Structures are given as structure tokens and as C-alpha cells.
Amino acid sequence: MSKPFSEACERNKEPIAEHLIRLFAACRQILEIGSGTGQHAAYFALKLPHVTWQPSDLPLHHAGIEAWIKGSKQSNILPPLHLDVSRMPWPELKADGIFTANTLHIMPWESVQDLFKGAAALLPAKGLLVAYGPFNENGEYTAPSNKSFDEFIRHRDPRSGLRDRLALNVLAESHGLKPLERHELPANNQLLVWQKQAPGLLQRLRNTLGRQA
Secondary structure, eight states, X not given: OOOOOOHHHHHHHHXXXXXHHHHXXXXXXXXXXXXXXXXHHHHHHHHOTTSEEEEEEOGGGHHHHHHHXXXXXXXXXXXXXEOOTTSSSOOSOOXXXXXXXXXXXXXXXXXXXXXXXXXXXXXXXXXXXXXXXXXXXXXXXXXXXXXXXXXXXXXXXXXXXXXXXXXXXXHHHHTTEEEEEEEEETTTEEEEEEXXXXXXXXXXXXXXXXXXX
């Protein structure tokens, strides 16, 4: 089949990659949630040859992702995984980094909550969750174009909508993911980074008692 193409992915892949190269420098396996066309998977695997890139999405997108993998000739991309973030538990896999682009404003808020829950369960201590997209600040749009885009996606699906960065931070911290970095990217987008925290003494004690029970 012909490869699906997203102009937005083509525009944003280089600015995103500039940060991922640094953020994922010590990582070995990256899970991409919502790989879409597969363009990001092919490009980021090229730019991060030391990692194994695991694309994932719903099955209807797999053929397009596979076309991009085949065209890239990169040996460090795995076949696309069927991952529905709302279906727990997630498939068994290992990842010390998770990346997702333009998904949090498309999926319902309940699915956003499930994504953070699943990410926290999957990541090891110090593992990173990195999300790209447009986000609100303190309940306000950061640009008129973001307001128009939000109205468009809400008209298409009332469950969609731009998420507030601070609300995402509260959600993340409730799952042991600490806000680490925020970067402004072109076209009023941001790159948000959270890091999995090591469990505290009380949690480690609970885990130990749980294993002994």
C-alpha cells in the first residue's frame, strides 16, 4: 500500500527530534502511543539508532505504520503493537521511555487518565513520559489558532479537547510521574516531560509486605 502522509508530522518531526535525542539518550526501548501514520516512528528510529522503537495504535492504522517501517529500512523498529490505552492491563512489554504526539486532545479525558495510569505502571524509576501537542495554560488558550482548533475537534467529538498543562501535571503526580521539563515548539505546540519517581519508603514497605502475603 502507499504510505499515509501527514503534513503536520512532516513539519514537527525535526523540532521534536532535537529534544528526544537528548531526553532518550540513556534509554533503550521506547513505546510510542498513537503512532498514526508511522512517520514519526520511522524518523525517530533513524535519529535514535541506539533505541528499539515500539510503535503502537489501533489495528486500522497498522498497515500504514508497517509501510513506513518497510520504507525506512531501519532495523530498530518493531512491528506495530495493538494498544488501546483504556484496556487494562496493557500488553506485556518493556520500555524505559514513552512518547506520544497529538493524542491527549483527541482521546476522551477518561482515556487520558488511563494513559497516565498505564504509563506509570510500565515505566521504571526515572523513566520518561514525553507528550507533544497543543495545551492550555491555567484554563486559557495560548493562541487564537489553538482556540479554533479546540472548537473544531470538540464539534467533531465533544469528548475531545485541548488539555490544561497544570491539570495534566496533577494527574501525572497522582501516578508518581513528576513534571520534569516543558518546551515551547513551533505552531503553538509544547513538549511536556514527566519522570517516574522511585517509590518512597512507605510504598516499598507495602510492596514488600504484599509480596510476602
